Amino acid sequence: QAVVTQExxxxxxxxxxxxxxxxxxxxxxxxxxxxxxxxxxxGQAPRTLVYDASKKHSWTPARFSGxxxxxxxxxxLSGAQPEDEADYYCLLSDTGPWxxxxxxxxxxx
Amino acid sequence: xxxLVESGGALVQPGGSLRLSxxxxxxxxxxxxxxxxxxxxxxxxxxxSRISGDGSSxxxxxxxxxRFTISRDNAKxxxxxxxxxxxxxxxxxxxxxxxxxxxVYWGQGTLVTVSS
Numbered sequence: 001q002a003v004v005t006q007e008x009x010x011x012x013x014x015x016x017x018x019x020x021x022x023x024x025x026x027x028x029x030x031x032x033x034x035x036x037x038x039x040x041x042x043g044q045a046p047r048t049l050v051y052d053a054s055k056k057h058s059w060t061p062a063r064f065s066g067x068x069x070x071x072x073x074x075x076x077l078s079g080a081q082p083e084d085e086a087d088y089y090c091l092l093s094d095t096g097p098w099x100x101x102x103x104x105x106x107x108x109x
Numbered sequence: 110x111x112x113l114v115e116s117g118g119a120l121v122q123p124g125g126s127l128r129l130s131x132x133x134x135x136x137x138x139x140x141x142x143x144x145x146x147x148x149x150x151x152x153x154x155x156x157x158s159r160i161s162g163d164g165s166s167x168x169x170x171x172x173x174x175x176r177f178t179i180s181r182d183n184a185k186x187x188x189x190x191x192x193x194x195x196x197x198x199x200x201x202x203x204x205x206x207x208x209x210x211x212x213v214y215w216g217q218g219t220l221v222t223v224s225s
Binding site: 001036038040045046048051052055057087089091093096097098099100101102103 | 144146153154155156159168170171204208211212213215216217218
């Protein structure tokens with residue numbers, strides 16, 4: 001089974017921009033992986049921010065955007081806010097087993 | 110509104126057994142594959158198991174294969190996970206989850222602690 005890789009930790013300044021990435025050990029991440037991005041804050045269940053690589057829900061803040069970039073899925077946060085400090089997980093899925101990345105701890109400082 | 114409510118988590122000794130349940134509502138349960146995902150203390154999300162909508166197909170992570178059994182009762186809109194031969198490393202919050210309409214819906218999780 002593939003290993004899904006994310007940056008363990010990133011730091012962004014308030015108002016700054018940061019990109020989180022999600023790669024696969026088996027090759028390029030494509031739209032066929034239907035990439036998801038979740039945000040999880042302490043003591044809470046994860047919340048979907050992005051699905052199918054770039055689609056957003058009505059509750060997803062406009063400052064978050066998803067894309068496929070250089071063979072990876074990417075989540076870009078533009079104009080970071082203190083409330084964006086959280087853990088972020090990507091998920092690669094198809095019709096079978098799910099594959100989660102190890103998560104990125106994002107600090108807004 | 111989709112709702113998933115897990116139950117059954119407890120403190121259990123190594124080698125023991127436990128059955129988790131997940132009561133689902135707000136969607137046509139039998140239509141959707143269901144998943145169990147766990148999160149150890151201070152750790153990331155780890156996929157555990159999946160079952161097809163009709164229950165005929167199942168998948169497991171290597172770490173639980175042969176010890177855990179996923180099942181569902183579509184008449185009761187309930188998902189289960191039978192956990193046998195539990196190990197200390199199975200300690201985690203266990204979430205049930207469903208992928209529907211571009212969203213992944215999660216329950217609130219139930220805590221399983223394996224310790225002597």
